[in-house]
Amino acid sequence: MITATRLDLSRRDPDLRELMDDPACDPRRLAATYARFGVVNRLVSAWGRVYRQLLRPELQRLGRPARVLDLGSGGGDVVRRLATLARADGLQVTWTGADPDPRALDAAQRTSTPGVAFVQATSSELRHAGERFDAVLSNHVLHHLDDDELQVFAADSLAVSTGPVLHGDIARSAGAYGLYAVGITPLAPGTFLRTDGLRSIRRSYTPAELQPVLGSDWRVESPAAFRLLAVGRGRG
Numbered sequence: 001m002i003t004a005t006r007l008d009l010s011r012r013d014p015d016l017r018e019l020m021d022d023p024a025c026d027p028r029r030l031a032a033t034y035a036r037f038g039v040v041n042r043l044v045s046a047w048g049r050v051y052r053q054l055l056r057p058e059l060q061r062l063g064r065p066a067r068v069l070d071l072g073s074g075g076g077d078v079v080r081r082l083a084t085l086a087r088a089d090g091l092q093v094t095w096t097g098a099d100p101d102p103r104a105l106d107a108a109q110r111t112s113t114p115g116v117a118f119v120q121a122t123s124s125e126l127r128h129a130g131e132r133f134d135a136v137l138s139n140h141v142l143h144h145l146d147d148d149e150l151q152v153f154a155a156d157s158l159a160v161s162t163g164p165v166l167h168g169d170i171a172r173s174a175g176a177y178g179l180y181a182v183g184i185t186p187l188a189p190g191t192f193l194r195t196d197g198l199r200s201i202r203r204s205y206t207p208a209e210l211q212p213v214l215g216s217d218w219r220v221e222s223p224a225a226f227r228l229l230a231v232g233r234g235r236g
Contacts (some may be wrong), residue, residue, distance in 0.1 A: 018196040033191040034075035034107040046224035065092040069133040072141035073097030076108030123156035136161040142169040143204040161234025172204040176226035
């Protein structure tokens with residue numbers, strides 16, 4: 001087994017490919033992976049904190065029903081959780097999860113949540129269609145992109161938002177790699193969670209790497225251990 005002490009984590013490895021990104025990957029393992037993302041993201045992604053500190057105040061200030069977009073929504077667990085939190089706070093929000101992968105769309109649509117809809121689309125397609133949202137977010141998308149793709153994605157997300165833009169991801173480190181390698185063990189059987197999670201960490205940016213790629217329109221924060229959050233303001 002490769003361990004963090006034997007890996008060079010001083011730079012990201014964008015050439016690694018995650019198993020679930022292969023269109024020919026095992027559909028049963030893929031379905032199981034999507035199904036368990038809800039548990040994994042609740043444990044590591046810090047969206048509850050980001051919602052309370054950054055997203056909820058923005059939605060409350062609107063004083064009207066809001067529209068929020070989750071780009072690269074995968075199986076939909078993050079947007080469904082945020083919808084549940086907002087509904088508990090008495091907020092009227094229409095949530096859209098967008099993902100270009102039809103397999104993700106199929107997984108997301110297997111669970112129905114009030115106020116949440118899913119579409120198959122890229123950030124650029126939504127931008128060119130003239131879509132506008134009061135807030136835009138993503139979870140674990142940035143590490144899938146090279147620097148050029150990231151700049152396009154970031155620009156698209158600013159263009160379709162009239163309010164906050166929040167992109168959450170892993171912050172690469174030996175600590176994140178080692179803890180995930182151990183902690184994911186109970187959830188990993190029958191899924192791609194272990195291999196793909198470790199590859200995701202190796203592909204991920206550090207805050208110091210991400211800031212210059214995104215530029216001055218963004219600030220990069222650390223909302224929790226081993227996490228980063230790119231925060232921008234929409235131009236839509």
